Amino acid sequence: MSEESADDGGYATRATIEVIGLRKRFGSQVALDGMTFAVRPGRVTGFVGPNGAGKSTTMRVILGLDAAEEGEALVGGVPYRGLRRPLRHLGALLDASALQPGRTARNHLLWLARSQGLPAGRVDEVVELAGLGPAARRKAGGFSLGMRQRLGIAAALLGDPPVVMLDEPFNGLDPDGIVWMRGVLATLARQGRAVLVSSHLMGELEGTADHLVVIGRGRVVADTGVAELLAAASGGRVVLRTSASAQAARVLRDAGAAVVATGPDTLGVTGLPDERIVALLARDGVPFSQVSAHRATLEEAYMELTRDAVEYRGVPAGEVTR
Amino acid sequence: MTTDLTPRPPATRRAGRGGFLATLRAEWTKFRTVRGWVLAVAAAVLVTIAVGLLGTAAPGPGGPGTGPVAYPKGPGGEAVNDNFYLVHKELTGDGGLTVALRSLTGVADTGIGEAPTEGAQPWAKAGIIMKESLTQGSPYAAVMATGGHGVRMQADFTRDTAGPSGAVAEDAARWLRLVRSGDRLTGYASADGSRWTEIDSVELPGLPRTVRAGFFAASPQAMQDTAAGTGFGPAVATGVFGAPDLAGDWSGGAWSGTQVGGDAGTSGSYSGTTRGGFTQAGDGFTVTGAGDIAPVVGGPVMGGGYSVENFLVGTFAGLVVLIAVGTAFITGEYRTGLLRTTVTAIPSRGRVLGAKALVVGGVAFAVGMAAAAITLPIGERGALGRGFRVFPVTSATELRVVVGTGLLCATVAVLALGVGTLLRRSATAVALVVASIVLPFLLATSGVLPPGASEWLLRVTPAAGFAVQQTLPYYAQVLSVYEPATGYYPLAPWVGFSVLLGYAALAFGLAVVRLRGRDV
Known part of the structure; x- marks a missing residue:
């Protein structure tokens, strides 16, 4: 095992999570239904789906907390429970509130460090990394959710793991905290680590995730790059801002475009590229102030994707909850 | 706000170092960093001493001016x-x-x-x-x-x-x-x-x-x-x-x-x-x-005197505290969800429980030993000063009582840990363990039950473990009241202790099976 040779660029071989055909049910409810995906190094993989889609269950199975009935989850090619000092392989933040309230943040990190054979000095390092500062000497029971998330990040980074897995890390963070968390995720990915971040709000991952695993009802709905997904969802729509919207609409419809009014002086145009629209308006002397290609939000893309998935599967969108 | 996460290789240690020792250190760190538990441990020592001394604090039988009295000792050192x-x-x-x-x-x-x-x-x-x-x-x-x-x-x-x-x-x-x-x-x-x-x-x-x-x-x-x-x-x-x-x-x-x-x-x-x-x-x-x-034997024929174990009567009170601590060491993790973090850091659940048992058992052992070692000399000196006799025992017996009190505390703490793991809830686990060891002890030794019932309790319940503290001898040629209420247990010291040990081992074994077999 090469666990002692972690350095820059040394993550690649171990920085993976492979989830292969996981199945699990709670009673009669199917929680995981053939869940299969992989997390690659050097990028942030968003793990997205509605509440109850199986995100947390999948993460628990990866960590060996829950047993799957079928399939397996590998961290760097090895089942989690086979790892000697697992926090040196995978740092996870599942529930930031899972703390003994009477223990200080620093002591919480200290026992974790002891369990991995890490020196106490490493605790001070991650306290700094997570920006806990002097709060580390206070009892964790008095922490705000934002502080708990920072403590959770500190714990996840304790073993300098090549794989980092965070469940809903943006929950409870204030705007400063969200900016900080995005920075952390980007940095971790840039360092070559594999980063898996779950969220039930696609918007949170906008500008953060490089890759998306979208799940619903215990299985993967889409496993795609963010750029491709947005391009597909944007669908060549152009936004036109003009004070003469009626005239503009007539001109463009005559040229074969579909035009809808999206505001008092904005039109959504599909069927014509933006440079052709500019040319047509200029030819007829229609005034306009802006022509721009519409960029779909990740949220929109996600809605479209999950709607398709639900229609395709033809079942109501009731969700498995635990 | 820092996002400078330059990785730094963890200090390298030999692979063999990890394992159980690291888990033990982690669990020990957990224990000592919760102030409530540390205070409870101190309280367990103090309450054992205090109840023991108060329970033997009766004013002297001889009135003021009575000098210390002692049982005559035979050639073998016996009273x-x-x-x-x-x-x-x-x-x-x-x-x-x-x-x-x-x-x-x-x-x-x-x-x-x-x-x-x-x-x-x-x-x-x-x-x-x-x-x-x-x-x-x-x-x-x-x-x-x-x-x-x-x-x-x-x-x-x-x-x-x-x-x-x-x-x-x-x-x-x-x-x-x-x-x-x-x-x-x-x-x-x-x-x-x-x-x-x-x-x-x-x-x-x-x-x-x-x-x-x-x-x-x-x-x-x-x-x-x-x-x-x-x-x-x-x-x-x-x-x-x-x-x-x-x-x-x-x-x-x-x-x-x-x-x-x-x-x-x-x-x-x-x-x-x-x-x-x-x-x-x-x-x-x-x-x-x-x-x-x-x-001299126990019972009324002992006269105005105390046996060594009389000074340790506070053990049951210390045990109540230790039961609460031993239980909380695992149920607290269930309640907060911390157990998932623990099992994430240490996937071997049996090892987690083993380390926990060693920590609470070791702490409880120290509590029992310390309380006994402090109480005995103070109590004996006080009783002698007030004109009571103190039943003499050999050094080996006294050592057995002191170490035995430590082992009694340790075993009960592990029992509480096991029951806490099985029941997952502090209140019910504490109630069950107290009801299975402290209650039978009090009922059997206070004399409220008939001797037969008392002896039965001290044979079949974990309270049998208190036998490890008994020091009074039995002689067929001396008529007395040989009953739990006078200090006579139905089982020999280590036999009674092994009954308790059996319960603790059973609870611990079931706890390991249970923890391994379930999602946490």
Whole structure:
């Protein structure tokens, strides 16, 4: 095992999570239904789906907390429970509130460090990394959710793991905290680590995730790059801002475009590229102030994707909850 | 705000270092970093000491100015009663004493306003003795008839050998003979004075050349069961001896009469109308006495005194605290969800539980040891200062009690951890463990239950483990109340402890199976 040779660029071989055909049910409810995906190094993989889609269950199975009935989850090619000092392989933040309230943040990190054979000095390092500062000497029971998330990040980074897995890390963070968390995720990915971040709000991952695993009802709905997904969802729509919207609409419809009014002086145009629209308006002397290609939000893309998935599967969108 | 996460290789350690030791250090760090638990551990020590000392803080029996008293100690270091009426001369060198015991009778006061009861108590004794000196606890050998157990030879308090059975009567005298040859003393009995049976022969090493020898009588108190419990009343025994046949170098002059020990000791007493003494009629003697020549045992015959375990009565209170801590060490993790973090860091769940058991067990062991080691000297000194006796035990026994108290605490803490793992909830787990060990202990030893029920509880419940603290000896030749309420457990110290150990092992084993087999 090469666990002692972690350095820059040394993550690649171990920085993976492979989830292969996981199945699990709670009673009669199917929680995981053939869940299969992989997390690659050097990028942030968003793990997205509605509440109850199986995100947390999948993460628990990866960590060996829950047993799957079928399939397996590998961290760097090895089942989690086979790892000697697992926090040196995978740092996870599942529930930031899972703390003994009477223990200080620093002591919480200290026992974790002891369990991995890490020196106490490493605790001070991650306290700094997570920006806990002097709060580390206070009892964790008095922490705000934002502080708990920072403590959770500190714990996840304790073993300098090549794989980092965070469940809903943006929950409870204030705007400063969200900016900080995005920075952390980007940095971790840039360092070559594999980063898996779950969220039930696609918007949170906008500008953060490089890759998306979208799940619903215990299985993967889409496993795609963010750029491709947005391009597909944007669908060549152009936004036109003009004070003469009626005239503009007539001109463009005559040229074969579909035009809808999206505001008092904005039109959504599909069927014509933006440079052709500019040319047509200029030819007829229609005034306009802006022509721009519409960029779909990740949220929109996600809605479209999950709607398709639900229609395709033809079942109501009731969700498995635990 | 820093996002500078430049990775830094973790300090390299040899792979073999990790494993259980790292888990143990992690769990120990967890334990010591919760102030409530650390305070609880201190409280467990303090409450054990405080309850033990308060429970033995009765004002002294002798009133102001009473000096420290102690049980006389026999040659083996054991506490003894050495209180009897002796008619004696000095015998120098080898020799012998032969005499006929013509009758052994007794009188007992059984209650105020009731007529005294005639008859010798079962262990009333009259006979002949050779003893190093009149000092209590000095070595001796004696041949005697008893009220209910036939003729016997006894030596140095704990040695008891049965001779011919049957009671002494007008038409059935007992001839008794005791012969000294160097350090060896041999006792004989005969029904007719001509055909002799050897009862026993004992070596009393270091016996001086000149010893006290003569006739004695003693009777322990009369014990009777009443509706209100076991009652004791003053009793005396009277032996009528024929003409003695003396062999060897006996001192001249008249026979002297002495109440050895000055009074009747803790197991005997004179009533207002009886006292020790002797009369000489013709060549024979009539000797009357109360007391006993026997080891001290627990129960009423112990007199005003404490046993070592009396000072440790607070152990149950300390255990309640330790049970709460042992349970919280795992149920707290269930409640907060911290257990998932623990199992994420240490995927081997059995190892987690093993480390937890070692931590709470080790802490509880230290608590029990420390509390016992602190309480015993303070309690003993205090009791002695107030005029109480303290039942002497050997260093080995005292060590067993102190270490045993530590092990008792450790095992109960592990039991609580196991039950906490199984039930996952502090309140129910604490209630169950307290109800299974502390409650039976209190019921059984407080005397509120009949002795049979108490003994049953101390055999089958985890409270059997308290047996490891018992120090009082049992002797068949001493009548007393041998019950849990007087300090007598139905199981031997380590047997009782192993019952508790069995429960703890079972709970721990089930806990490991349960923790391994379920999602956390």
